[in-house]
Amino acid sequence: MTRKTACLVFNPVAGQSNPEQDLAQIRSLLEPEFDLDIRMTTAEMDADEIAREAIADGAKVIIASGGDGTLSAAADAVVGTDIPLGVISRGTANAFAAALELPDTIEAACQMILGGVTRKVDAALCNDRPMVLLAGIGFEAETVEKADRQAKKRFGMLAYVMAGLQQLRELESFTAEIETEDRIINVTAAAITVANAAPPTSVLAQGPDGVVFDDGLLDVTVVSSTTRAGAIAASFHLLSTALNENAAERDDVGYLRAERVKIRTDPPQKVVLDGEIIGETPIDVKCIPDGLTIFVPKEAAPPSAAEKLEGLPDLIVENKVVVGFAD
Ligand SMILES: Nc1ncnc2c1ncn2[C@@H]1O[C@H](COP(=O)(O)OP(=O)(O)OP(=O)(O)O)[C@@H](O)[C@H]1O
Numbered sequence: 001m002t003r004k005t006a007c008l009v010f011n012p013v014a015g016q017s018n019p020e021q022d023l024a025q026i027r028s029l030l031e032p033e034f035d036l037d038i039r040m041t042t043a044e045m046d047a048d049e050i051a052r053e054a055i056a057d058g059a060k061v062i063i064a065s066g067g068d069g070t071l072s073a074a075a076d077a078v079v080g081t082d083i084p085l086g087v088i089s090r091g092t093a094n095a096f097a098a099a100l101e102l103p104d105t106i107e108a109a110c111q112m113i114l115g116g117v118t119r120k121v122d123a124a125l126c127n128d129r130p131m132v133l134l135a136g137i138g139f140e141a142e143t144v145e146k147a148d149r150q151a152k153k154r155f156g157m158l159a160y161v162m163a164g165l166q167q168l169r170e171l172e173s174f175t176a177e178i179e180t181e182d183r184i185i186n187v188t189a190a191a192i193t194v195a196n197a198a199p200p201t202s203v204l205a206q207g208p209d210g211v212v213f214d215d216g217l218l219d220v221t222v223v224s225s226t227t228r229a230g231a232i233a234a235s236f237h238l239l240s241t242a243l244n245e246n247a248a249e250r251d252d253v254g255y256l257r258a259e260r261v262k263i264r265t266d267p268p269q270k271v272v273l274d275g276e277i278i279g280e281t282p283i284d285v286k287c288i289p290d291g292l293t294i295f296v297p298k299e300a301a302p303p304s305a306a307e308k309l310e311g312l313p314d315l316i317v318e319n320k321v322v323v324g325f326a327d
Pocket of ligand 1: 067
């Protein structure tokens with residue numbers, strides 16, 4: 001039997017565990033079957049650049065190990081290629097693995113990669129940058145900016161919760177125009193999330209009864225709470241409906257699905273793309289059906305499609321005369 005080869009992109013500072021031990025464990029599990037070309041991320045060189053270099057050098061499999069930043073960046077490098085990505089989570093939130101229903105321990109992730117089963121899932125482009133999880137406008141973007149690396153090291157997941165609570169104090173609404181293939185939706189919002197894939201803990205993405213990552217569609221959730229109490233209630237509702245795989249049923253939460261969505265806001269809002277702040281609105285997000293190949297433990301059944309907009313404040317929905325986008 002010929003041995004398999006793979007490039008392992010490893011972040012030595014991710015998460016709270018011991019990186020030497022983690023790397024030794026990964027090597028002991030994978031090296032009996034794989035020749036690993038191990039490349040470390042550095043403060044200057046992110047996983048996407050390293051993975052792209054490895055692909056240029058002929059890598060046929062990319063395995064990424066780190067937190068959500070490393071995994072999303074490595075995924076960006078393989079979006080639109082047939083090169084399979086193996087995901088070994090070692091971060092704080094592990095949203096990436098949860099969103100794609102992948103294991104979150106080193107051992108289970110390595111067993112999955114050794115199993116060799118791959119499947120295609122959707123990816124997306126947000127303002128021409130690869131996106132695997134989600135783009136957040138408003139509340140979500142501010143939360144990510146406030147949860148810094150030092151806070152994450154000290155407090156873990158709590159850093160995100162603290163940043164979120166801090167952000168609730170500064171909750172500000174904006175007006176948004178959401179353009180899909182066939183409609184223009186005007187609405188007042190506090191947060192808008194365009195998700196390709198999202199874990200239940202990304203509460204602001206959880207309007208629909210499940211964020212489906214293999215339906216060729218993006219899941220858009222609008223949260224329009226105007227008070228802190230309303231935002232807390234909406235977040236709690238979204239978390240509980242997400243965990244139960246139900247759709248949201250509050251007037252200040254709306255959702256829809258679309259292949260492509262353009263969002264303009266007034267005033268301009270910060271945009272977080274797969275965990276990194278990339279700038280401000282407007283955004284243009286296009287789904288790339290089957291754009292990413294990943295190692296998986298087994299097939300996951302997608303939930304059904306759904307939409308709800310009625311009840312959102314200042315809602316105006318116009319049907320476009322000509323279906324589609326001008327560009
Ligand atoms: N060798 C390194 N030294 C310092 N910083 C690094 C190094 N390698 C990667 N980084 C930085 O790590 C960040 C990505 O971290 P990653 O998301 O993988 O882990 P995390 O922050 O612990 O996890 P999570 O995002 O799940 O909270 C990038 O911003 C990158 O610049």
